[in-house]
Amino acid sequence: MTAAAQASPRLLVRDLAQLATPSAPGAPIRGRALRDVEVREDAFVLCEGGRIAGAGPMRELARLELDANVEELDGRGLCAIPGLVDCHTHPCFLGDRVDEFALRAGGASYEELHAAGGGIISTVRATRAGSPDELRAAVERHRGWMLRAGTTTFEGKSGYGLDQDTELASLEAVAAAGGVPTWLGAHAVPQEFDDADTYLDFALAEVLPRAAELARAADVFVEQGAFDVDQARRYLEACRGAGLALRLHGDQFTELGAVELAIELGARSIDHLEATGEAGVRSLAASEVAAVLLPASALFLDRPMPPARALADAGAAIVLATDFNPGSAFCESLALVCSLACTQLHLAPEEALTACTVNGAHVLGLGDRRGRIAAGYDADLLLLDAPDWRHLAYHLGGDLIAAVVQRGVIAWAR
Ligand code: NIG
Ligand code: FE
Secondary structure, three states: OOHHHHHOOEEEEEEEEEEEEEOOOOOOOOHHHHHOEEEEEEEEEEEEOOEEEEEEEHHHHHHOOOOOOOEEEEOOOOEEEEOEEEOOEOOOOOOOOHHHHHHHHOOOOHHHHHHOOOHHHHHHHHHHOOOHHHHHHHHHHHHHHHHHOOEEEEEEEOOOOOOHHHHHHHHHHHHHOOOEEEEEEEOOOOOOOOOHHHHHHHHHHHHHHHHHHHOOEEEEEEOOOOEOHHHHHHHHHHHHHOOOEEEEEEOOOOOOOHHHHHHHHOOOEEEEOOOOOHHHHHHHHOOOOEEEEOHHHHHHOOOOOOOHHHHHHHOOOEEEOOOEEOOOEOOOOHHHHHHHHHHOOOOOHHHHHHHOOHHHHHHOOOOOOOOOOOOOOEOOEEEEOOOOOOHHHHOOOOOOEEEEEEOOEEEEEO
16 A cells, blocks of 8 residues: 555445435436435445545445554444535625514515615625625635535535625635635626616626636526626626636526526526426426526525426426525525425425435536545535434434535534
């Protein structure tokens, strides 16, 4: 064995009650294959150098050459699943919107609060008022919440700065916390601009050049009161020209043509889809664009759920994410999202698992490295304190997570 191999940390998780992982090949997974989850009883996972070196039944463990240089984790009574991948979060904000939450509980609508200068713009004010250090600390705090909830890979969007300094500081903060940064430069029109077009002139000229170096993807909120389809096309084409993958917030409240735009531009994903009708379901299913479903956001805003069952049955590449943000989904738990997927979206637990592991990784361009327990994949594992892995969705908001392994290291344990 070489010195380098000796130095690399090895972790053996042994005697697991179950090991469950999506098993259909490739990414994204669609159709019946969304339900292909391999479940092994009495299993082990061996991690080496941050990757999965092997996984399988305990009886095969004897065949592997193990020396003393292995840390062991007792998996008795626990189930291992892949670390969860949250491909849609907005963690770069300061302050909160608990007052707005209370007003909504009293009957005010999200759109009314937004139109009255609350909503996204109020978080923009609070975020701009902080320093880059405060923003970094906030993202780090939110990352910790996600990690303890089982998320080992997170995407983080900017979009609460909407000026050059705060947008770039947001992208830097996501990268510093180990996340995958997305430039949501077109989230809302900040108050110092008269209209969306003038704001986009500024954002594309002054922010895009540096944002394209920091981010992996660009995102736009296509909605009444935000950006229309022509504005979104202009923004996304410029971002694509700068080398960014494309994402859209579309059909959250109204169908404005965001699905067609996503397909026309070859976007990685369109996210929300609460208002998507039958034609949109059919076109998405026939396309390469992933359908990211955010049931925590629909629940939090008391809106209709997205047509997840129809999308999955029609063959769309469905994905689940939290949409973690201070306004429409103050929720960092993908396990809770899996519960909502089964109870509200009528997905099977197997479909939910695939949607927030392999398929989430695909949306982030990581489909060949994350989201499975398979040799060569990054060693990201979630150990559930349950006799059956489906407790992931069954235990509604419960104390379920015993430990989180990230790149082969125990990142959190109860
Ligand atoms: O995905 N819809 C637009 N953006 C976020 C909400 C942002 C906010 O309310 O602060 C979303 O739901
Ligand atoms: Fe969002």
